[in-house]
Amino acid sequence: xxxxxxxxxxxxCLITYLTAxxxxxxxxxxxxxSLAKNGAxxxxxxxxxxxxxxxxEVIQNAMARALSENIGLDDIFNMVSSVVKKISVPLAFMTxxxxxxxxxxxxxxxxxKETGIEAIIVPDMPFEEQxxxxxxxxxxxxxxxxxxxxxSLERIEKLAKNAEGFIYLVSSLxxxxxxxxxxxxxxxxxxxxxxxxxxxxxxxxxxxxxxQAKDMTESADGAIIGSAIVKIIAEHKENAAAKIAGFVSEVxxxxxxxxxx
Amino acid sequence: xxxxxxxxxxxxxxIPETLMNAVNELEKAxxxxxxxxxxxxxxxxxxxxxxGRPSRLYYAENLTEKLGGAKIYLKREDLNHTGSHKINxxxxxxxLAKKMGKKxxxxxxxxxxxGVAAATAAALLxxxxxxxxxxxxxxxxSLNVFRMQxxxxxxxxxxxxxxxxxxxxxxxxxxxxxxxxxxxxxxxxVMGPHxxxxxxxxxxxxxxxxxxxxLLEKEGKLPDAVIACVGGGSNAMGTFYDFIGDKNVKLIGxxxxxxxxxxxxxxxxxxxxxxxxxxGMKSYFCQTVNGQIVPVYSIxxxxxxxxxxxxxxxxxxIKRAEYVPVTDxxxxxxxxxxxxxxxxxxxxxxxxxxxxxxxxxPEMKKDExxxxxxxxxxxxxxxxxxxxKGVNINE
Numbered sequence: 236x237x238x239x240x241x242x243x244x245x246x247x248c249l250i251t252y253l254t255a256x257x258x259x260x261x262x263x264x265x266x267x268x269s270l271a272k273n274g275a276x277x278x279x280x281x282x283x284x285x286x287x288x289x290x291x292e293v294i295q296n297a298m299a300r301a302l303s304e305n306i307g308l309d310d311i312f313n314m315v316s317s318v319v320k321k322i323s324v325p326l327a328f329m330t331x332x333x334x335x336x337x338x339x340x341x342x343x344x345x346x347x348k349e350t351g352i353e354a355i356i357v358p359d360m361p362f363e364e365q366x367x368x369x370x371x372x373x374x375x376x377x378x379x380x381x382x383x384x385x386x387s388l389e390r391i392e393k394l395a396k397n398a399e400g401f402i403y404l405v406s407s408l409x410x411x412x413x414x415x416x417x418x419x420x421x422x423x424x425x426x427x428x429x430x431x432x433x434x435x436x437x438x439x440x441x442x443x444x445x446x447q448a449k450d451m452t453e454s455a456d457g458a459i460i461g462s463a464i465v466k467i468i469a470e471h472k473e474n475a476a477a478k479i480a481g482f483v484s485e486v487x488x489x490x491x492x493x494x495x496x
Numbered sequence: 497x498x499x500x501x502x503x504x505x506x507x508x509x510x511i512p513e514t515l516m517n518a519v520n521e522l523e524k525a526x527x528x529x530x531x532x533x534x535x536x537x538x539x540x541x542x543x544x545x546x547x548g549r550p551s552r553l554y555y556a557e558n559l560t561e562k563l564g565g566a567k568i569y570l571k572r573e574d575l576n577h578t579g580s581h582k583i584n585x586x587x588x589x590x591x592l593a594k595k596m597g598k599k600x601x602x603x604x605x606x607x608x609x610x611g612v613a614a615a616t617a618a619a620l621l622x623x624x625x626x627x628x629x630x631x632x633x634x635x636x637x638s639l640n641v642f643r644m645q646x647x648x649x650x651x652x653x654x655x656x657x658x659x660x661x662x663x664x665x666x667x668x669x670x671x672x673x674x675x676x677x678x679x680x681x682x683x684x685x686v687m688g689p690h691x692x693x694x695x696x697x698x699x700x701x702x703x704x705x706x707x708x709x710x711l712l713e714k715e716g717k718l719p720d721a722v723i724a725c726v727g728g729g730s731n732a733m734g735t736f737y738d739f740i741g742d743k744n745v746k747l748i749g750x751x752x753x754x755x756x757x758x759x760x761x762x763x764x765x766x767x768x769x770x771x772x773x774x775x776g777m778k779s780y781f782c783q784t785v786n787g788q789i790v791p792v793y794s795i796x797x798x799x800x801x802x803x804x805x806x807x808x809x810x811x812x813x814i815k816r817a818e819y820v821p822v823t824d825x826x827x828x829x830x831x832x833x834x835x836x837x838x839x840x841x842x843x844x845x846x847x848x849x850x851x852x853x854x855x856x857x858p859e860m861k862k863d864e865x866x867x868x869x870x871x872x873x874x875x876x877x878x879x880x881x882x883x884x885k886g887v888n889i890n891e
Contacts, residue, residue: 285788286657286774288666289512289673295656307786332510332773337787359510359773367773384514386676394513405514409674 239277239325239354239378239400243435247452247490248276248401250437251483252329252461254294255280256301258472260314264321266468269476271322274487276457278322279356282311282330289358291412293462297469308338312346319351327354327380332367340371348375354400356380362394383428384408385419395431402428404455406440412462414441417451425454445489452493460486501690503810509689511776514673522680523691525596530698535595542587543702546620547577549584551703553710553867558837559854566720566860568853571707571869573731574842580872581703581731582613586682588699590617593680600624600679604668606633606661606727607797608640609843609872610684615649617682625649628668630660633797640876658791661801665775685728686805689776693733693805700734707867708738715865721746721856724869725848726819727763727799729808731871736817746818749808750848752794753821763792765804766812766819772803779806795824795884798845798872822848828884830854831874843872844881 242248251270255263263280270278283301287294315326328347335343347355355377360367365379372379378400383391385408395402404424406417425436438451439459448458460483467482468475500523501507509519529535543549552572560568573581586603593601601623605611611627618625627644631653634641641651652671657663669688672681686693686700704722711719722739724732726749739745754762762768765780772781774789782790782802792802811817827844830851835841842850846869853868860866874881882889 285790286662286666288669288775289514291670292656299657302788333781333783333789334787336771336773337783337785358512359776361509361511361513361516363516364508364510382513384512384516386514386517388517390513390516408514408676410670 237378237400240435242276242325243401243456247493248437248457249274249448249483249487249490250277250279250439250457250459251275251464252279252281252459253464253468254283254297254301255311255314256283256304256306257297257465257468258300259304260306260310262473264314264318265476266479267318268321269480270483271324273480273483275324275483277325277327279327279329279461280315282308282328282334284331284334287331289410291410291462293413293465293469294411297465308334308343312350315350315352325353326351327356328352329356331359332357335368340368344371344375344377347377352377354378354380356403358382362397383424385424391424391427392431395428395434398432398434401435401437401457403459404436404438406438406442406451411440413443413466417441417447421451422454445486448486449489449493452490458490501694503807504813505771506777506779506806506809507690507693508778509776510773510778511689512673515676518672518676519689519691526592526691526695529592529595535591539588539591542591543584547583547587548575549702550706551575553707553714555714556838559834560857562837563854563857565858565862566864566866567862568857569711569865569867570840571703571735571867573703574846574870574873578613578616579875580609580613580843581700581734582610582684583616584702584734585684585696585699585730586610586613586617589680589682589695590614590621590623593623593682594621596680598623598678598680600626601682602626602628602668602671602679603682604628604661604664604684606664606800607876608633608637608644609798611649611651612640612643612647614682615644615647618649619647626671627651628654628664628671630654630658630664632659633661633664637797660791661797662789669775685730686733686807687728687775687777687803693777693807696730697733697737697807700730701737703731703734703869704736704738707735711865711867718742718745719867720860720864721748722867722869723748723750723849723853725750725799725845725871726804726808727752727801727845728803729805731869733805733807735869736811740816747811747816748852749817749819750822750852751819752796752799752848753823754793754795756823757821761793763794763800763802764821765802767821774803777806779809780804795827796844796848798843799848820852822851826851828881831877831881840870841874841878842870843874844877846871
């Protein structure tokens with residue numbers, strides 16, 4: 236079984252996101268520890284990009300703040316090498332392709348393996364373009380996370396069949412960001428996916444409360460929370476660790492309360 | 497795995513999963529309608545009776561004599577309805593949107609040429625239109641904002657990033673993911689994910705086709721060079737496309753060098769960029785050593801984009817087309833030259849191409865011919881050029 240899939244064994248998972256370097260890499264490291272100690276089962280680290288087309292304002296602004304500190308991938312890998320010694324939950328990168336292409340795919344995924352990055356989520360790489368990096372993810376054992384959207388329809392079968400680790404089910408149309416209501420019929424998409432594969436399904440985009448996370452994990456195996464955490468960081472900046480801890484443990488408790496599979 | 501929409505290593509479909517079905521649906525619809533007699537007849541009527549095609553191929557005799565070399569012809573896309581080549585593409589795409597049952601089109605715009613054209617086509621064909629325009633550009637080109645509103649379009653000032661064309665494009669893509677079912681993103685240039693570069697090129701290729709037949713009629717031979725300005729590259733691709741197989745015809749694209757390719761204030765992608773992945777395509781982009789897209793600069797808002805269409809990148813790679821940088825100062829010089837010698841005020845974008853034609857014409861023989869595509873008219877630029885020259889026109 237894939238290492239990432241293992242975290243979903245016998246439990247509903249909480250996946251959390253934050254942007255590397257917002258407000259600084261030292262703080263990112265501290266926040267990752269806080270997320271891990273308070274119930275995150277997997278942590279997505281966003282690599283900042285100047286023009287993130289799949290992100291809403293909250294994550295766009297976080298990436299802009301991180302880039303104003305002029306951090307590069309080497310700095311991010313150094314932070315990862317340090318933080319993995321303090322936590323045991325798996326880490327994934329969320330990144331657009333261009334910074335990787337520039338850094339060099341081979342070097343990038345080699346360093347992922349060396350530092351302990353298990354998976355990669357690439358919002359501007361649909362299934363049809365996975366050839367771009369597959370040679371290298373295969374070589375270094377990094378899992379490509381497949382995204383499925385409410386608009387995927389007849390594509391679901393092809394996507395689910397080829398998925399590994401977990402499936403990132405995009406809850407809503409549009410970009411990342413908190414939403415007061417999620418109107419997509421998540422249950423029916425999840426059950427469609429479940430007919431095709433055993434790979435766990437986690438729902439993301441728009442989830443900002445324990446209640447929403449609990450609702451999503453009634454049918455799905457996990458909930459992904461990004462913008463809500465990034466908002467806390469934007470508001471409390473270097474003092475955000477305690478607030479993050481409180482928020483994540485509350486959401487985790489809610490997720491634990493969902494019906495088991 | 498699919499290799500569709502690739503131009504050598506360039507092109508592709510680097511977009512969020514949410515948009516994949518939309519581009520597949522568009523590809524299928526376009527695949528059908530491009531061979532549909534009724535669609536093509538309707539489009540031809542729109543081109544001819546509404547937009548004023550075919551555009552004239554004008555022999556610039558005064559300019560030719562002044563320069564004393566090759567004969568210079570001007571392809572007058574500036575005489576089209578709405579004042580630029582942009583109308584060709586929007587009529588095609590908006591008609592396609594209507595055939596696909598879409599209710600709404602969205603578009604990005606820099607200076608406002610594409611936005612105005614999109615608003616025009618939407619008004620004509622009865623679709624809703626929303627245009628994304630960098631906040632900076634809405635202030636610099638407030639007249640165009642009003643024109644779009646007059647045509648019934650809603651203009652969204654984009655406040656993210658550098659607040660210019662690149663950010664307007666990102667925001668239009670984001671909007672498409674928000675509302676994809678009833679909306680077509682009418683992209684303004686030969687860029688973005690497949691099938692957009694192909695669709696926009698096909699609708700613009702009327703330029704090169706007309707040049708070919710018009711020049712054959714006037715000169716009895718093909719041109720020695722065709723020259724066009726390149727931002728994303730739609731008028732250039734439209735100009736070049738029919739000549740790609742004619743190996744003796746030089747294809748020359750003029751990029752906006754801004755204050756010079758050795759300064760950071762430039763938009764010359766081929767001269768200063770590297771291969772990257774952005775806005776749905778692999779192509780050349782102006783970027784930092786860390787792969788961040790950089791804000792670019794040109795006096796011309798229409799060429800102020802950090803990338804170039806993937807087919808241009810391919811034509812550059814295989815050395816079929818040549819891309820040359822032209823600075824602000826050189827473009828302004830050509831803007832004045834053409835105004836005074838021919839009584840034609842070109843768009844500052846097109847003036848980049850005029851500059852290069854004027855540069856190489858004297859080195860060519862008198863029986864050789866150059867065709868320059870005048871992509872648009874320069875009325876929109878008059879105030880800006882006055883400001884550039886320090887003339888107070890009390891606007």
